[in-house]
Amino acid sequence: xxxxxxxxxxxxxxxxxxxxxxxxxxxxxxxxxxxxxxxxxxxxxxxxxxxxxxxxxxxxxxxxxxxxxxxxxxxxxxxxxxxxxxxxxxxxxxxxxxxxxxxxxxxxxxxxxxxxxxxxxxxxxxxxxxxxxxxxxxxxxxxxxxxxxxxxxxxxxxxxxxxxxxxxxxxxxxxxxxxxxxxxxxxxxxxxxxxxxxxxxxxxxxxxxxxxxxxxxxxxxxxxxxxxxxxxxxxxxxxxxxxxxxxxxxxxxxxxxxxxxxxxxxxxxxxxxxxxxxxxxxxxxxxxxxxxxxxxxxxxxxxxxxxxxxxxxxxxxxxxxxxxxxxxxxxxxxxxxxxxxxxxxxxxxxxxxxxxxxxxxxxxxxxxxxxxxxxxxxxxxxxxxxxxxxxxxxxxxxxxxxxxxxxxxxxxxxxxxxxxxxxxxxxxxxxxxxxxxxxxxxxxxxxxxxxxxxxxxxxxxxxxxxxxxxxxxxxxxxxxxxxxxxxxxxxxxxxxxxxxxxxxxxxxxxxxxxxxxxxxxxxxxxxxxxxxxxxxxxxxxx
Numbered sequence: 073x074x075x076x077x078x079x080x081x082x083x084x085x086x087x088x089x090x091x092x093x094x095x096x097x098x099x100x101x102x103x104x105x106x107x108x109x110x111x112x113x114x115x116x117x118x119x120x121x122x123x124x125x126x127x128x129x130x131x132x133x134x135x136x137x138x139x140x141x142x143x144x145x146x147x148x149x150x151x152x153x154x155x156x157x158x159x160x161x162x163x164x165x166x167x168x169x170x171x172x173x174x175x176x177x178x179x180x181x182x183x184x185x186x187x188x189x190x191x192x193x194x195x196x197x198x199x200x201x202x203x204x205x206x207x208x209x210x211x212x213x214x215x216x217x218x219x220x221x222x223x224x225x226x227x228x229x230x231x232x233x234x235x236x237x238x239x240x241x242x243x244x245x246x247x248x249x250x251x252x253x254x255x256x257x258x259x260x261x262x263x264x265x266x267x268x269x270x271x272x273x274x275x276x277x278x279x280x281x282x283x284x285x286x287x288x289x290x291x292x293x294x295x296x297x298x299x300x301x302x303x304x305x306x307x308x309x310x311x312x313x314x315x316x317x318x319x320x321x322x323x324x325x326x327x328x329x330x331x332x333x334x335x336x337x338x339x340x341x342x343x344x345x346x347x348x349x350x351x352x353x354x355x356x357x358x359x360x361x362x363x364x365x366x367x368x369x370x371x372x373x374x375x376x377x378x379x380x381x382x383x384x385x386x387x388x389x390x391x392x393x394x395x396x397x398x399x400x401x402x403x404x405x406x407x408x409x410x411x412x413x414x415x416x417x418x419x420x421x422x423x424x425x426x427x428x429x430x431x432x433x434x435x436x437x438x439x440x441x442x443x444x445x446x447x448x449x450x451x452x453x454x455x456x457x458x459x460x461x462x463x464x465x466x467x468x469x470x471x472x473x474x475x476x477x478x479x480x481x482x483x484x485x486x487x488x489x490x491x492x493x494x495x496x497x498x499x500x501x502x503x504x505x506x507x508x509x510x511x512x513x514x515x516x517x518x519x520x521x522x523x524x525x526x527x528x529x530x531x532x533x534x535x536x537x538x539x540x541x542x543x544x545x546x547x548x549x550x551x552x553x554x555x556x557x558x559x560x561x562x563x564x565x566x567x568x569x570x571x572x573x574x575x576x577x578x579x580x581x582x583x584x585x586x587x588x589x590x591x592x593x594x595x596x597x598x599x600x601x602x603x604x605x606x607x608x609x610x611x612x613x614x
Contacts, residue, residue: 126156127177134184146188153181171211178208179222186229195236201229214256223253227274234281243282250275266310272302273316280323289330296323311357314366317347318373325377337384341377344370364404371401372415379422388429395422408454413465416446417472424476436480443473463503470500471514478521490528494521512557515545516564523568532575539568555595562588562595563602 133149136142157177160170182204189197205226212219230246233239254275257268279295282288299320306313324340327333348370350356351363358366378394381387398419405412423439426432447469449455450462457465477493480486497518504511522538525531542565549558569585572578592599 123156123159123173123177126152126159127173127180130156130180130184134180134187137187141191143188143191146184146191150181150184150188153177153184157181172216175208175212175216175218175222178204178211179218179225182208182229183225186225189232198229198232198236202226202233205229220253220256223249223256227253227278231278231281234285238285240282240286243278243285247275247278247282250278266306266312269302269306269310269312269316272298272305273312273319276302276319276323280326283326292323292327292330296320296327299323309355309357313356314347314350314370317343317350318370321347321373321377325380334384337377337381341374341381344374344377348374368401368404368411368415371397371404372411372418375401375418375422379425382425391422391426391429395419395426398422408456410455410457413446413449413455413469416442416449417469420446420472420476433483436476436483440473440476440480443469443476447473467500467503467508467510467514470496470503471510471517474500474517474521478524481524487528490521490525494518494525497521512545512548512561515541515548516561519545519564519568523571532572535568535572535575539565539572542568559592559596559599562592
């Protein structure tokens, strides 16, 4: 049997089709890179089909990389494509043929660099891919078969640059090219409605990204229109329909937040409900796991929108439906999902708001139980977070649990709640980074819990600890230039020192309490009246 190396070493000229087939036949060979390299070295540098042979070899290696993830394959593929490009300069072929091969090579090279970036996250590959796709477009025209593909690939790499650098010029360029993708897709809409819908949806995504970066409401308005147009041309049974409805819902939510118009919030809620109906009706061709995953995500999102509407219009029916929606989302979520702790927190917050609206103890108990469950999820390692993420969430949730326990203590006066609240606040501070902007507030929360413990047990060490925590909070705030927070802490410190003065009759405490009010007036003259009132209380204690 004639081997590829033997065949290429003969005098008989070969077509590119022969080369492609013979190199492709090596794709399952374990020593693929070595075999191809050995074969290519047998070709004379002036061999007219060498650039095409290098392209074929690169395609074979790229295919192998996609199957195995072996980084050496994509490295070699990029090397062969770069070599092919260098050989094409001054090639004796017809100019039109040379340009066509160059466009193909540039496009393949840009895509290979993109694939390597997705594996190794070296952003230099994205910058290089951007330049190659730009060059491919410069050398081609909209009539070329690969033009639309090149446009889409350039938009993909520009989107990554937007996420990385947040430069307006990248966003502007991506949107300009995507508008052209939409225009070209419209000419093919009869044959491929999904392609036009996808291009309109991508345009909406890019406009939303630019809005989130630069806050231009015109981008938000156009994004909403683009999402609506995408849905209008998308088949009703498309598996993308729920996702596109969600994108439109998010855009309408952002529009409500920007303009404050109720119809936008109602529209967002309706679109997300429609997405949930699509999933639950079985008309969308998704498997069971995908359906449950989307259902959990969308039900949680619906809960958020209903909570937002409740906070805006105070309709208890929205609050009740939000709680129900959060509960359904949790029922569909796997126990080890990384979203579980956050979904549990959302349900806890909804139940806490229900307590404020209805005053029923069962809602407060439910909120506490769900936040405890979230903390267990994070502590037992079943949720796949890295250490920093886990500690951040634990700090947040433990502090929130402390708030709920203090609230229950004030209602039913069970000492165990107060003790657990103090413990929870203390643990939250252990997990919180020293430079966190939340540290002063967490310290003051612990101080409040210790103060309540002092009032319940009359043990001076609890009051002393509360004072120490507020002083620590003030030390954290020093130099941060946040007068409101510093004023609140100073008022808190003055009040605690006044209490200790009444308890121990230590005049230094009263002097410091009075001084704290003078500091408040100096930091924020608008607080002068309240500071003078507090000062009068301290002086009255003499």
